[in-house]
Amino acid sequence: MTGFWIGIVVVVAAIVGISVLVGKMLSKPKGLGSPDRHAQMTALKASGALKYRKSNRD
Structure with missing residues (x-):
């Protein structure tokens, strides 16, 4: 009976792992290879992708 519970614990640990x-x-x-958030927002604003956003109305 103890072997059964040890087997259950091993199976559950394997599934979780x-x-x-x-x-x-x-x-x-x-952060690997992707530009930072500020550079992405600057590029989007420059391309006009955020034309209708409230934060981009100046």
């Missing part, structure tokens, strides 16, 4: 690994692989790395 695999879920965490898949989540980390699918999440986008932050």
